[in-house]
Amino acid sequence: MLIRFRNSCDPAGSEITPESVYINRRRFLAGGAAAAAAMMSGLAVPAAAQGKAAPLPGDIGKSSLSTDEVQTPFDAVTRYNNFYEFGTDKEDPARYASQLKVRPWALTIDGLCGKPGTWDVDALIKANRLEERVYRLRCVEAWSMVIPWVGIPMADVLKQAEPLASAKYVAMQTLLDPAQMPGQRRSILEWPYVEGLRLDEALHPLTILCVGLYGQVLPNQNGAPIRLIIPWKYGFKSIKSIVRLTFLETMPPTTWNRSAPDEYGFYANVNPAVDHPRWSQKRERRIGEFFRRDSLPFNGYAEQVAGLYAGMDLVKWF
Numbered sequence: 669m670l671i672r673f674r675n676s677c678d679p680a681g682s683e684i685t686p687e688s689v690y691i692n693r694r695r696f697l698a699g700g701a702a703a704a705a706a707m708m709s710g711l712a713v714p715a716a717a718q719g720k721a722a723p724l725p726g727d728i729g730k731s732s733l734s735t736d737e738v739q740t741p742f743d744a745v746t747r748y749n750n751f752y753e754f755g756t757d758k759e760d761p762a763r764y765a766s767q768l769k770v771r772p773w774a775l776t777i778d779g780l781c782g783k784p785g786t787w788d789v790d791a792l793i794k795a796n797r798l799e800e801r802v803y804r805l806r807c808v809e810a811w812s813m814v815i816p817w818v819g820i821p822m823a824d825v826l827k828q829a830e831p832l833a834s835a836k837y838v839a840m841q842t843l844l845d846p847a848q849m850p851g852q853r854r855s856i857l858e859w860p861y862v863e864g865l866r867l868d869e870a871l872h873p874l875t876i877l878c879v880g881l882y883g884q885v886l887p888n889q890n891g892a893p894i895r896l897i898i899p900w901k902y903g904f905k906s907i908k909s910i911v912r913l914t915f916l917e918t919m920p921p922t923t924w925n926r927s928a929p930d931e932y933g934f935y936a937n938v939n940p941a942v943d944h945p946r947w948s949q950k951r952e953r954r955i956g957e958f959f960r961r962d963s964l965p966f967n968g969y970a971e972q973v974a975g976l977y978a979g980m981d982l983v984k985w986f
């Protein structure tokens with residue numbers, strides 16, 4: 669039997685309305701009490717359920733880079749996910765990611781730098797200043813959320829490794845462990861999931877390594893214990909459960925670009941003027957809302973980041 673795998677962060681034809689209806693119906697059925705119970709339960713703090721979680725430090729700073737838009741409810745943020753290592757359905761990560769052992773966790777930083785090394789993520793959390801960053805995240809599938817992420821500016825972490833002048837890019841890699849990640853037993857994508865940024869994008873003050881959300885330790889389905897959040901690019905750039913960051917001189921390969929180069933470029937900046945070959949990017953649905961809204965260049969962060977791309981043809985470099 670030939671199954672056409674929908675080879676993408678890809679809305680099925682019927683996808684966009686049903687998604688938000690799904691969330692709304694679930695929330696309606698669940699009711700406030702059940703939703704609150706879910707928040708208090710292990711789903712909210714999967715690492716704690718393993719008995720090893722270092723709770724986030726209490727003094728999480730607020731950031732002037734946060735949006736004051738309405739935040740997407742916690743249950744949508746943690747039950748409607750893309751994390752193909754745990755399956756391709758939006759509910760799969762919440763269902764299966766709790767089996768991932770996220771502590772202790774080693775993050776290696778290597779390549780073109782003066783101080784390569786391996787850091788324990790909890791030590792990294794302790795040693796750095798955490799900030800809450802309320803950012804929009806816009807999926808290439810034309811939906812978006814507003815999430816109070818908690819993270820460390822990526823620049824703070826990268827600078828500790830002392831990148832050399834020859835370093836122009838940062839390659840990033842998710843854990844490869846098919847025993848823990850059932851999706852990796854299928855060749856849906858080439859594993860491990862890899863992403864990359866130009867070094868100036870990685871060092872930009874908006875870019876964070878995220879370790880929590882809604883003031884809590886990052887749930888496994890959202891990419892525990894440490895994942896990227898880069899809010900002006902489509903969600904697939906924000907790689908989860910990172911084990912390695914490597915400074916390179918040349919542009920690294922990226923998973924979705926490898927999988928479908930005509931559909932997913934290296935830059936993947938949110939650009940409503942460049943349609944995906946199979947659907948429009950002009951509008952998006954904020955999860956939980958009924959009417960679609962216009963998508964904004966750079967996901968609304970143009971003022972901060974457009975300068976990074978001065979002189980580039982962003983239709984060619986999509």
Ligand SMILES: Nc1nc2c(c(=O)[nH]1)N[C@H]1C(S)=C(S)[C@@H](COP(=O)(O)O)O[C@H]1N2
Nearest residue numbers: 749750751752842861890903904906907908
């Ligand atoms: N390792 C890995 N990282 C990933 C993905 C994935 O499948 N595997 N999906 C990406 C996509 S398409 C999106 S939209 C975001 C979703 O993040 P969230 O589930 O925390 O909202 O994670 C991104 N990071």
Ligand SMILES: [Mo]
Nearest residue numbers: 807808903904
């Ligand atoms: Mo996505």
